Amino acid sequence: MRHRSAALFCAWQAGQALAIVVSQDGDVTLFGRQDDGAVRRIGPYALGVGLAVS
DSSP states (O other), X not given: OHHHHHHHHXXXXXXXXXXXXXXXXXXXXXXXXOTTSOEEEEEEEETTTTOOOO
């Protein structure tokens, strides 16, 4: 349900938009709306992969 809500949020915005969804299992998914109105799903990514921890 969060993924659908994120995609709809992006679709309803004027211009560019970005929504970030973090699942309980730790996956992160990005949704973005481009100027042409297309909504793209990017991910999912495992939380912590590619992040530098100091």
